[in-house]
Amino acid sequence: DTGVSQNPRHKITKRGQNVTFRCDPISEHNRLYWYRQTLGQGPEFLTYFQNEAQLEKSRLLSDRFSAERPKGSFSTLEIQRTEQGDSAMYLCASSLPPRLAGTTDTQYFGPGTRLTVL
Amino acid sequence: DAKTTQPTSMDCAEGRAANLPCNHSTISGNEYVYWYRQIHSQGPQYIIHGLKNNETNEMASLIITEDRKSSTLILPHATLRDTAVYYCIVRRNYGGATNKLIFGTGTLLAVQP
Numbered sequence: 345d346t347g348v349s350q351n352p353r354h355k356i357t358k359r360g361q362n363v364t365f366r367c368d369p370i371s372e373h374n375r376l377y378w379y380r381q382t383l384g385q386g387p388e389f390l391t392y393f394q395n396e397a398q399l400e401k402s403r404l405l406s407d408r409f410s411a412e413r414p415k416g417s418f419s420t421l422e423i424q425r426t427e428q429g430d431s432a433m434y435l436c437a438s439s440l441p442p443r444l445a446g447t448t449d450t451q452y453f454g455p456g457t458r459l460t461v462l
Numbered sequence: 463d464a465k466t467t468q469p470t471s472m473d474c475a476e477g478r479a480a481n482l483p484c485n486h487s488t489i490s491g492n493e494y495v496y497w498y499r500q501i502h503s504q505g506p507q508y509i510i511h512g513l514k515n516n517e518t519n520e521m522a523s524l525i526i527t528e529d530r531k532s533s534t535l536i537l538p539h540a541t542l543r544d545t546a547v548y549y550c551i552v553r554r555n556y557g558g559a560t561n562k563l564i565f566g567t568g569t570l571l572a573v574q575p
Binding site for chain 2: 348375377379384385386387388389392400402435437439448449450451452453454455456458
């Protein structure tokens with residue numbers, strides 16, 4: 345299976361610690377997205393990369409959050425000085441740009457990383 | 463992007479067709495209707511999308527009304543594994559200002575044995 349992969353799948357940390365998550369997109373997908381999902385809610389957009397360029401960031405992405413995609417392949421999402429409110433599922437998705445006029449870029453999601461901040 | 467309205471929950475008997483409605487009365491001409499589902503503790507799974515014509519794939523059918531203000535996702539023979547939250551999302555095409563998906567709270571479909 346060559347779908348989107350995310351590591352780790354689960355992370356438990358203490359408040360104030362830093363955590364880093366990794367996302368490997370589907371091969372050749374040059375668009376990569378991060379979303380966050382809290383209990384009972386739908387996923388919320390955090391940020392978007394096209395190749396290595398970070399083109400959009402949500403206001404949800406506070407100064408403690410940073411995302412990178414240095415070579416345009418895998419991406420990392422780091423949270424510094426974690427707070428209990430950061431506990432959530434962090435989802436990554438990837439897509440190809442549309443290749444024909446009138447088509448769209450469908451996003452495919454990974455399994456997510458569940459973060460618990462104690 | 464246009465907002466969508468979905469019922470909070472629905473039940474369906476196993477083996478029967480599941481018809482999940484979605485209202486998107488403010489949809490504009492270049493916005494697509496996407497459906498995803500999310501099985502408990504997993505990432506969202508893409509199901510199908512369409513612009514104005516009805517669409518069918520191996521997972522489901524998407525029926526979009528002529529005025530495009532509403533749509534219905536049809537799972538022709540629901541199984542217990544189809545129990546999930548189903549999200550209807552309206553999104554601009556690639557030329558739009560944003561590429562993100564805006565999820566609501568979706569419809570929890572419970573398939574009953």
